[in-house]
Amino acid sequence: MDDRFNTIAGWTLFGGIVALGLSSLSAHYFLADKEHRPEKMGYAIEGVVEEGAEGGGAAELPLANLLAAGDVAKGEAVFAKCKACHTAEQGGANGIGPNLYGIVGKPVGKHAAGFAYSADLAAKGGNWDFATLDAWLKNPKAFAAGTKMSFAGLAKGEDRANVILYLNSLGSNLPLPAPEAVPAAGAVPAEGAAVALVGDAAKGEAVFAKCKACHTIDQGGANGIGPNLFGTAGAPVAGHAGFAFSDALKSKGGTWDDATLDAWLKNPKAFAAGTKMTFAGIADDQQRADVIAYLKSKK
Numbered sequence: 001m002d003d004r005f006n007t008i009a010g011w012t013l014f015g016g017i018v019a020l021g022l023s024s025l026s027a028h029y030f031l032a033d034k035e036h037r038p039e040k041m042g043y044a045i046e047g048v049v050e051e052g053a054e055g056g057g058a059a060e061l062p063l064a065n066l067l068a069a070g071d072v073a074k075g076e077a078v079f080a081k082c083k084a085c086h087t088a089e090q091g092g093a094n095g096i097g098p099n100l101y102g103i104v105g106k107p108v109g110k111h112a113a114g115f116a117y118s119a120d121l122a123a124k125g126g127n128w129d130f131a132t133l134d135a136w137l138k139n140p141k142a143f144a145a146g147t148k149m150s151f152a153g154l155a156k157g158e159d160r161a162n163v164i165l166y167l168n169s170l171g172s173n174l175p176l177p178a179p180e181a182v183p184a185a186g187a188v189p190a191e192g193a194a195v196a197l198v199g200d201a202a203k204g205e206a207v208f209a210k211c212k213a214c215h216t217i218d219q220g221g222a223n224g225i226g227p228n229l230f231g232t233a234g235a236p237v238a239g240h241a242g243f244a245f246s247d248a249l250k251s252k253g254g255t256w257d258d259a260t261l262d263a264w265l266k267n268p269k270a271f272a273a274g275t276k277m278t279f280a281g282i283a284d285d286q287q288r289a290d291v292i293a294y295l296k297s298k299k
Helices: 002-031 063-068 072-082 130-138 157-168 201-211 258-266 285-297
Strands: none
Touching (some): 063 157, 072 157, 130 201, 130 285, 201 285
C-alpha cells in the first residue's frame, strides 16, 4: 500500500515539475528579444486614443495652466495603464519600455542605461522637459515616427498634465512654469488683442524645418548664418554669445518671452527694422504658437 502511494506521489511531483518547466520556457520564448508591444495590439487599452481619433472640441488650456491645476495622485492613476511596459520606482529594471524614475529633465532617448531606444527617439536631442513630455504623451509616433512604443497617446490635456506631474514627483521635482493669462470662456477679446493659442511642439518642429537653412537648435550647436537657437526661449534678446547681432536687435532689450517671440516670428523687420534676418515671417498664428512651443522645448 505504501509503495502504491509513493508511486502516485512521485508521478504527481514529476508532472508538476514538467508543467513548471514548460511554463518557464514559454515565458522566455514570448518575451525574448521583444523590447516593445506588438505593432498591432490584440485589444484596445482603455483611455488610449488611436491616431486621428481625437475630435475637435474646445481648445485646451496652456500646458502651464493644466500643470498648475493638476493632481499628482490622478497622474499616478492614469500611469497605471503604463505599468504593463514601464517601471517607475528608483532603481527599477527596464522592461518592455525603460524605467521612468527621474526622467523629467533628462536627455531624450538616453535616460535609462542599458535600454535600446529607437534610432528616431535617440536622435531627437533635447531634454524631457514639460512641453516635450506633453508632445510625446499626446502622440508618440508624431513625436518620433520610428518609436518602438505602440501606445497611441493620451487625448486629454488634463491626463497628460497629471502624468507629467506624477513623473516629475519621481526624483526630478523641477519647478513648474508660470500659468499663462487666457481669455475667459465666451469672452470677446478687445480689438487688436491677441488670443492665447496652445502650441504643439511636434508640429512646431515641422514648421521649424524651414529655419534650418540658417539656424541650428541642438545644445552646443554652432552658429550659422543665424545664431544657434537652443535655449532661446526665456533668454535675453540678442544675448546669445558669439553671434554678431544687428544693432537694431541688440537695442531691443527684454527677453524672448512668448509675446516677444510671437512678434518677432510674425514680422522680424517690423520688430527690429535693421535686423540681418531676411525671413519674411510666419503669418499663421497657430504655426507661430507651435514654433514657440518647440523653441521652449529646446532648453
